[in-house]
Amino acid sequence: MRLEGKVAIVTGGAQGIGRSICETFAKEGAKVVAVDMSDLAYTCENVKGYILNVTNRPEVEQFAKNIVSEYGHIDILVNNAGITRDALIHKMTEDMWDAVINVNLKGVFNITQAVAPQMIEQKKGSIINIASVVGEYGNIGQSNYAATKAGVIALAKTWAKEFSRKGEAVRVNSVAPGYVNTEMMQTVPDKVLDPIRAKTMLGRLGEPQEIANAVLFLASDESSFVTGHNLSVNGGLRL
Template identity: 80%
Template sequence: MRLQGKVAIVTGGAQGIGRAISETFEREGAKVIAVDMQEATFNSENIKGYALNVTDRNAIVEFFNWAVAEYGKIDILVNNAGITRDGLIHKMTEEMWDMVIDVNLKGVFNMTQVIGPQMMTQGQGSIINIASVVGEYGNVGQTNYAATKAGVIGMAKTWAKEFSRKGAAVRVNSVAPGYVNTEMMKTVPDKVLDPIRAKTMLGRLGEPQEIANACLFLASDEASFITGHNLSVNGGLRL
């Protein structure tokens, strides 16, 4: 088991990619806290659902204090929570912009600002920001989303430098998924998805498990010499 004895926090961990990550980490021996807007249930006593809004800094501090008291340490943080509010730039409202920035960018900042120093004190840890192919190449109608996902890549590279200071083995990386078969994607018509498949070298959408596998690698000791890296998991998609 590649994460035996580890304690992991996964934001947005109740569904989709986040749930796949939470369950994969648990199968590999980790004790997982899957935080989301609503507390989720899992078929394992080693995954704890916890209701948390990543934009609420006071709630994050309360959660952090509980987690350290309950588990004694935090080895892995996956910043996965995210939302979309799409629209062309001339139609995008300030509210649409602010909501996505608050959750996808500031939420990642909030969680890492609280938990990262704990990892430095421990002398080790792995932080993984979930980015997107949209953050690498942009996409029509997603100015806000693209900005946040490019931002979390940049923050990961910056934190890789900051958290390794003073000899701490705290690694920070990002994973940039392409289009993935989540429940949300199942509502998108084929006339929209077929061109995406056509632009993907492997000719299909990804599966949540494939993103979870990438996170598992980066969280494990197998990636002990990898930090400040953005891992694209998109089947060869070019937008």
């Protein structure tokens, strides 16, 4: 198993891509800490759920200390938690902007800042930021979301440099999914999804497991020489 003996934290682990990542990691031998704002119901004994608001710095700092105390180390961090508040820029309120920035960008900063020092001290670890095709190419009505997802790609590239300055093998990468068949997407009508499929070379939406497989590669030692990279997993989509 590719993650045997490793401890992984996955934010936004309640459903969708995050849930698939948690389950995949657990099957590969990791002890997984799934983090979200709501209850996390997992039947897998290798996944433990924690309710946590990643925008609350004191809570995040205490959470990181608790995990190190309970498990002894943290080997993998997946920054997956994210929200959308879509609107054209002239209709986007300050509250909509701030909500997305706080969760999608500041939340990533908060938990990485709390976890990274332990990885640097142990001189190894893997951090994966979940970005989006929207962060690579932009999208109408998603100024706030696109800004945060472009931001987490830039953070990964910056942290890859910072966290290896003194020879530490702490790798930081990002994964940019295209449109994925999650619970949220299942409520979107075909008249909206059909043009997206038409713009995708593989002619379909992705599946959460396909994103989890890419994250698993970056979390495992199979990608031991990969850092500062953004992996696009979008079926050939071009917005």
